Amino acid sequence: MRGLALDLRAHPHVRMRDDLSFPSPKAGEVRVRVTHSTINGHEFALAREPLLRLLAWLRRAPGEVRTGLEFAGIVDTDGLEFKAGDAVMGYVDMIAGWRPHAEYVAIPEAYLAPAPAGMPLAQASTLPMSGLTALVALREVARVQPGQRVLIVGASGGVGVMAIQIARILGAEVTALASSRHHASLAKLGAARCVDYRETPISALQGSFDAILDFSSTLRLAELAHLLTPEGVFIPADPIRNLGDVLRSRRARWLMVDRGDGPRLRELGAWVEAGELVSVVSETFAFGDWEQAVARSHERGRLGRTVLELANA
Numbered sequence: 001m002r003g004l005a006l007d008l009r010a011h012p013h014v015r016m017r018d019d020l021s022f023p024s025p026k027a028g029e030v031r032v033r034v035t036h037s038t039i040n041g042h043e044f045a046l047a048r049e050p051l052l053r054l055l056a057w058l059r060r061a062p063g064e065v066r067t068g069l070e071f072a073g074i075v076d077t078d079g080l081e082f083k084a085g086d087a088v089m090g091y092v093d094m095i096a097g098w099r100p101h102a103e104y105v106a107i108p109e110a111y112l113a114p115a116p117a118g119m120p121l122a123q124a125s126t127l128p129m130s131g132l133t134a135l136v137a138l139r140e141v142a143r144v145q146p147g148q149r150v151l152i153v154g155a156s157g158g159v160g161v162m163a164i165q166i167a168r169i170l171g172a173e174v175t176a177l178a179s180s181r182h183h184a185s186l187a188k189l190g191a192a193r194c195v196d197y198r199e200t201p202i203s204a205l206q207g208s209f210d211a212i213l214d215f216s217s218t219l220r221l222a223e224l225a226h227l228l229t230p231e232g233v234f235i236p237a238d239p240i241r242n243l244g245d246v247l248r249s250r251r252a253r254w255l256m257v258d259r260g261d262g263p264r265l266r267e268l269g270a271w272v273e274a275g276e277l278v279s280v281v282s283e284t285f286a287f288g289d290w291e292q293a294v295a296r297s298h299e300r301g302r303l304g305r306t307v308l309e310l311a312n313a
């Protein structure tokens with residue numbers, strides 16, 4: 001099968017190959033024909049990270065493909081819950097699973113949910129990792145309550161656009177920090193107030209927030225503590241970079257969403273079907289144009305997620 005294989009001895013490290021091993025599902029898994037998978041700039045750096053490669057080796061991660069996290073596609077084998085032909089969306093095990101920048105993945109059924117009815121699979125592929133991360137950050141880590149004020153930094157990115165909408169669904173009042181070119185779109189998603197980070201850096205921002213989520217992965221607790229209410233919490237998207245804050249202060253919280261979660265994915269799907277949650281696709285690239293897609297995912301100024309189309313739905 002075709003896929004983007006990682007080979008650290010070669011340059012560039014990622015190459016398209018057409019001779020990759022075909023995944024065989026184990027007990028509790030199904031094989032999915034991937035039609036769409038998102039690309040985000042961070043995962044190519046993560047794929048080269050020595051600690052993650054060691055963990056993947058220790059956990060016997062299968063396959064040469066080490067990129068691709070969230071995807072949508074068509075189930076290809078019968079499982080207990082899903083049957084061949086079902087349209088699904090999912091988020092793999094970030095360390096130990098097959099990766100979906102390939103034509104097929106084998107994946108535990110528990111990491112999947114039905115693709116939302118009526119939503120094209122290209123759009124459904126942007127929900128699983130981004131939506132789950134935003135949902136867990138807001139509801140389980142920050143424990144956001146109706147009427148609370150939430151600041152989302154990096155609000156125009158793949159996770160940020162989900163976080164704005166889910167915070168609004170949870171009843172919060174959202175302030176979005178993002179480039180002004182996206183403010184009208186972010187207001188439509190539910191941001192009550194939008195601020196351009198180039199005009200108003202975090203040090204000059206006014207306000208008081210019950211939760212600050214940083215999806216730009218640039219901030220430290222010390223530079224935003226003045227914006228938190230006495231019980232307010234800071235949730236950095238990169239907890240390793242902010243490990244000192246997370247270990248030293250109860251105000252900085254650990255966030256790590258590293259695999260699919262069927263029940264929560266179904267919640268996201270229900271919100272889509274109720275018209276409360278939409279997918280934001282920045283651009284879609286054919287699988288053959290993967291190099292352009294990777295280059296684009298590293299550029300700043302996008303709104304939402306870059307999608308790779310591996311096959312027709």
Ligand SMILES: NC(=O)c1ccc[n+]([C@@H]2O[C@H](COP(=O)([O-])OP(=O)(O)OC[C@H]3O[C@@H](n4cnc5c(N)ncnc54)[C@H](OP(=O)(O)O)[C@@H]3O)[C@@H](O)[C@H]2O)c1
Nearest residue numbers: 133154156157158159215216217237255256257300301302
């Ligand atoms: N902890 C977890 O469980 C978990 C799970 C998933 C993802 N993540 C992490 O979440 C982060 C966000 O992921 P993503 O996919 O949403 O990334 P993304 O699509 O690249 O979005 C990043 C956002 O940050 C903004 N940004 C970048 N540099 C900035 C700066 N210096 N000041 C202000 N804003 C800046 C970008 O705006 P511009 O384009 O205008 O620059 C963009 O809106 C990544 O670090 C990812 O690794 C964590």
